[in-house]
Amino acid sequence: METTERQHYWLPVPERIGVRWHRHAFRGKHWDGRPADTSVCGRPCAMARPSELHWFQAPTCRDCTETLLAELSGTRSSEGGR
Numbered sequence: 001m002e003t004t005e006r007q008h009y010w011l012p013v014p015e016r017i018g019v020r021w022h023r024h025a026f027r028g029k030h031w032d033g034r035p036a037d038t039s040v041c042g043r044p045c046a047m048a049r050p051s052e053l054h055w056f057q058a059p060t061c062r063d064c065t066e067t068l069l070a071e072l073s074g075t076r077s078s079e080g081g082r
């Protein structure tokens with residue numbers, strides 16, 4: 001499929017405490033090195049360069065996955081209700 005208007009990429013980001021990492025999706029082609037961004041699931045995230053271990057260990061965010069899946073299937077949740 002070539003209709004990739006809404007591009008996104010995945011990046012492991014640390015939680016506030018920095019112990020646990022989660023892999024969130026972000027809008028854009030790739031991480032450009034910015035220190036923070038809001039994930040697809042609407043969470044403000046502090047970004048840092050992940051190590052291979054973080055990629056391996058960080059669980060994928062479920063909210064991001066469901067949001068992206070909903071967009072792909074064309075069933076965008078209407079504003080204000082579901």
Ligand SMILES: [Zn+2]
Pocket residue numbers: 023024025039040041042043061062063064065
């Ligand atoms: Zn997320």
